[in-house]
Amino acid sequence: MTDRSAFIRPSNMGAIELCHGKPLMEWRAVTMVPAIEQMSRPAAEQGTQGHTVVAQTLALTYQQPGGWTLPEDALNQMSMAMSKLEDWTKDAVRRCVAYAVALVDQAMGQGWRITIQIEMHLSGKGVNIERGGTADLIILCHDAETDEIVHVIVADWKLGWLDQGHAADHLQLGTYAVMAWDKYKPRQGVTVHLAQGRRQEFSSAHYTASAIEAVRQRIQTAVTEAWQDEPEVRADIDACRYCRALPFCRTAREHIMHAADQLALFGEAVTDRIQLAKDAAMARRFAEDAREVAKLWSTQNQAAVSEEASRG
């Protein structure tokens, strides 16, 4: 890992827009304590495994050399991988697969010839995201006669419980829309789908040329700010929740301390209970991450001491 570009990715764009300093702070944190990379969260691991199962099931359904397979048969072939998932993840996987199949059927029903791409890497050149990003599913809709790509459909799977909002407000999906637009230049634009399998919430948003340019501007502004020498660091639960720098971040800690002041028996009057609930969530995450980092640190130090002792 060489610089903060590793933390400027489509999946982080919403958080970076809230806290421009997040990539720099994360890079500093990981450089200082490399063990942070090993911090595990069981729910996140389930989500990652579920993602893999959705991708493999769709690949079995649509990308076998002999032709398409029924999604039920593909899911049956995935039974070994499915058996390792918790029940809620299995349900979320099935819903995401069913949603993908419905998108494919709908696109074909409109008379287009389609191409299906799974886990497709897209360049981030047009939004200054060096590493680009990987879209879970892309459906290219070609004119059946001319083969021109007229419409592009992008879908992203979310398998966790956290509410990700609506596709129209989701900057990660907006970033994919721009990247897909830049790559395929579809005359009828790009439609993005946010499939929240566990929550059973599915939403979509359509991007025309003007909407693409508006979201491109937002992303470029956030990325430019993130590359400043001293980017603004601003605490917000939606940015701090998954920030690797959280246990070391003075701004987040001060934010939490202010909330603690509000809760003190003879402290300030509570003015905004919703904000206070968000601050409490941030404090909990802060404590959990700090405990994990302390554990990792102590394991690392014990290993270093034992090695030193064995050398005599």
Ligand code: SF4
């Ligand atoms: S913990 Fe929060 S405030 Fe601190 S750098 Fe990360 S996102 Fe920004």
